[in-house]
Amino acid sequence: MSATETAIASAEAHSAHNYHPLPVVVASAEGAWMTDVEGRRYLDLLAGYSALNFGHGNRRLIDAAKAQLERVTLTSRAFHHDRFADFCTRLAELCSMEMVLPMNTGAEAVETAVKTARKWGYRVKGVPDGMAKIIVASDNFHGRTTTIISFSTDPEARADYGPYTPGFEIVPYGDLTALREAMTENTVAVLIEPIQGEAGVLVPPAGYLPGVRELTRERNVLFIADEIQSGLGRTGKTFACEHEGVVPDMYVLGKALGGGVVPVSAVVSSADILGVFKPGEHGSTFGGNPLACAVALEVIAMLRTGEYQERAAELGDHLHRELGLLAGGGAVEAVRGRGLWAGVDIAPALGTGREISERLMEERVLVKDTHGSTIRIAPPLVISKEDLDWGLDRLRTVLSA
Structure with missing residues (x-):
C-alpha cells in the first residue's frame, strides 16, 4: 500500500x-x-x-508560541500569570467590551454563554428559578455537547443522544416575526450566528440583525452573537455583526483566536453581564493558559492593523x-x-x-x-x-x- x-x-x-x-x-x-x-x-x-x-x-504566531513555550505553558487559574491580564484587556478592547471569560473550544464558549445568560436571567432580570428560556435559530451549529445538540435541528448531530436539555426554543433563521412571538417574560437570551456557517454560509436578510438587536433591547433580553466562524476577519470586518452596524451584548469567539496553533475561545461582554460569576461558579483548567494567551495576543495585534x-x-x-x-x-x-x-x-x-x-x-x-x-x-x-x-x-x- x-x-x-x-x-x-x-x-x-x-x-x-x-x-x-x-x-x-x-x-x-x-x-x-x-x-x-x-x-x-x-x-x-x-x-x-x-x-x-x-x-x-504563520511566522508571527509560531514565534509567539515558541517564545512562550520556553517560559511557562500552564499555571491553571489557581494562580495569575503574566500574559492573562494583557490578553483579557486587549480582547475586550478589540470587541469594544469590558470583560473576557476565556475557555478552550468553541463549544465550551457556547456552553459558557448559555450558563452566563441563565445566571444573568435569575440574578439580574428576576426570572423564576429553573424557568429561563433561550431562543435559537433553526439550522444552527454551535457545537456538539449534549446541551448544544439539544437545540440543534440537524438529525445527524442530534439523533440518539437524548434525553435532551430543556430551556431552548427554536425559531426560523431570519424571521423577526417568529422571534418576537417566541419571546416571553422568561426569555433571557437570543443566541444566533450572524452568518450560519455549517448550514451552508447562510446570510440573513438585510435588517434582520438590527431587528434582533432592537427586539432584545425592548424585552430586556441578551443578544448573543456566535462569531466563532464568522468573526476575526473572515467576512471583511472584525465581526460579521459590523456589516449591519450591530453590537450584541455578548460575543462568543473561538477558532481563529488561536491562530490554528492552539485551541482558544472566549466569551466577551460587559461587566454587568459577566460580573454575575463569583469564584468557583465556573472554570476551566486550561482556559486562559499562558501559551493560549501568548498566541491570542499576537492574533489580536494582527487584527488591530485592519x-x-x-x-x-x-x-x-x-x-x-x-x-x-x-x-x-x-x-x-x-x-x-x-x-x-x-x-x-x-x-x-x-x-x-x-x-x-x-x-x-x-x-x-x-x-x-x-x-x-x-x-x-x-x-x-x-x-x-x-x-x-x-x-x-x-x-x-x-x-x-
Whole structure:
C-alpha cells in the first residue's frame, strides 16, 4: 500500500468514525498550501473551518508560541500569570467590551454563554428559578455537547443522544416575526450566528440583525452573537455583526483566536453581564493558559492593523464575482456568503457536495461539503489572488467535466 493508504487504513482501524475526512494525509503546510505524505501539494480552501484565518505556520504566531513555550505553558487559574491580564484587556478592547471569560473550544464558549445568560436571567432580570428560556435559530451549529445538540435541528448531530436539555426554543433563521412571538417574560437570551456557517454560509436578510438587536433591547433580553466562524476577519470586518452596524451584548469567539496553533475561545461582554460569576461558579483548567494567551495576543495585534479585514473584503469581492459567473451557467444553483467565505450549491445532476470535493481533491484543491450538494469555500485570509484564481480555475474544470 502507499503511504496514504497505510495511514488511512490505520486511522480507520483505530479511531472512532465521527468524521468522514477526504482521503488525503497532510504532512506539512505553509500559508494556503498543504503537502501530503507523498509530496503532493494542495491548495487549502477550507482553512480549518476558519481556525486558520492567518494561514498555516504563520511566522508571527509560531514565534509567539515558541517564545512562550520556553517560559511557562500552564499555571491553571489557581494562580495569575503574566500574559492573562494583557490578553483579557486587549480582547475586550478589540470587541469594544469590558470583560473576557476565556475557555478552550468553541463549544465550551457556547456552553459558557448559555450558563452566563441563565445566571444573568435569575440574578439580574428576576426570572423564576429553573424557568429561563433561550431562543435559537433553526439550522444552527454551535457545537456538539449534549446541551448544544439539544437545540440543534440537524438529525445527524442530534439523533440518539437524548434525553435532551430543556430551556431552548427554536425559531426560523431570519424571521423577526417568529422571534418576537417566541419571546416571553422568561426569555433571557437570543443566541444566533450572524452568518450560519455549517448550514451552508447562510446570510440573513438585510435588517434582520438590527431587528434582533432592537427586539432584545425592548424585552430586556441578551443578544448573543456566535462569531466563532464568522468573526476575526473572515467576512471583511472584525465581526460579521459590523456589516449591519450591530453590537450584541455578548460575543462568543473561538477558532481563529488561536491562530490554528492552539485551541482558544472566549466569551466577551460587559461587566454587568459577566460580573454575575463569583469564584468557583465556573472554570476551566486550561482556559486562559499562558501559551493560549501568548498566541491570542499576537492574533489580536494582527487584527488591530485592519489589514486582514481589508484583504478579506477585497479578495472576497473578487471571489463572489467569479462564483457569481458560475451561478449563471447551470452547474451552480446558488452562491452565498460574505468576504472570503462562500457556500456554493452545486446542481445535483453534477454530483453531491462530497463527490465534488473529491474531484477537486484530485485537482489538488481542498474544500469540504455540507448539506447534500453544498461546498464551502473559506481560504486563509493570506491567500494570494493568483492562488485563489488557480483554485477557482480548478473548480471550473471540475464543474465543466
